[in-house]
Amino acid sequence: MSIHTREMQKRRKKLMTLMKANSIALLAAASPKVRNNDAEYLYRQNSDFYYLTGFSEQDAVLALIPGRKEGEVVLFCQEKDKQKELWTGIILGQKAAIDELGVDEALSIRNIDEVLPELIAGRDHVYYAIGKSKKFDVRVMEWVKVIRNMPRFNAYPPSEFLLLDNLLHELRLIKSPAEIKLMRHAAKISAEGHKRAMASCKPGLNEYELEAQLLYAFARNGSRA
Incomplete structure (x- = not known):
């Protein structure tokens, strides 16, 4: 169960109607967190970035440019790389990003330092997560x-x-019918997990065994803790 691309497009459009005239909004994906040496923690996307894109990859920046004739929604993301994908998993790439995420334009993140200044130039206002x-x-x-x-x-x-x-x-304060449905589904899964953990409780049981019951209930319902 997930939010449809059309809803992501509506969110972006709604945000752009609230922005000042002749402005641009920039939002970066979350940075990976290093655990030790070359090992990283399980990646978690920036919630605001995911809310507007439904995109879970790192090394990405979203630009919203109301009124831009060439396209108002520009996504900078990683290029397809078969060798890298053996280690990190599938990379969506530019072509698929347009088709699957509903953005107007998808460009390589490698070119962002050359392209983004051109998009910002001549704009009076820049929105972004200052200080984050x-x-x-x-x-x-x-x-x-x-x-x-x-x-x-x-x-x-x-x-x-x-x-x-x-x-x-x-x-984000105002939830759509699709979001409410998803939240109810998440609550149902959470309740099932806690009931399963309580039912398995007995003297001498270790905490990690209860955790396993919770995680099992989440995973079997297609969710992640």
Whole structure:
């Protein structure tokens, strides 16, 4: 059970109607968390990014540009790489991203430093999650520096940076029928797991054995803890 692509498109469209004129919104995927050396923790996507895209891969940035003739929704994501996919799992790639996620344009994340300044240039307002990621904050400022050095007369940097959270989290407060259905399903799975754990309770049982009962109930219903 999941949210349909059409609903993701509606969410993006609704967010863009709330943005100021001549603006752009930027949202980055979550960064992977290193456990030790070259081993990482199980990846969890940024909730806001997933809310707007339904995309669970890392190394991605979403740009929403209301009124852009070439396409208002641009996704930067990883390129297909068969060798890498042997280790990390399937990478969606640009073509499939357009088909499956309903974005207008999908570009390689490798080219973001060349392309995104062009998309920001001439926009008066930039929305993004200010202060959430030092790395992304620095990157945004680097793109602004690139814009300052552009030779075009209309390539001016933005005059205002706005917190995207203020708009996006207001949207997320109102749940759609599909979201309510999904939340009810999740609650049902959670209740089943807890009932299963309680039913297996007895003296001498270890905590990890109860956890196993919970996780089993989640997994058999297609969910993850």
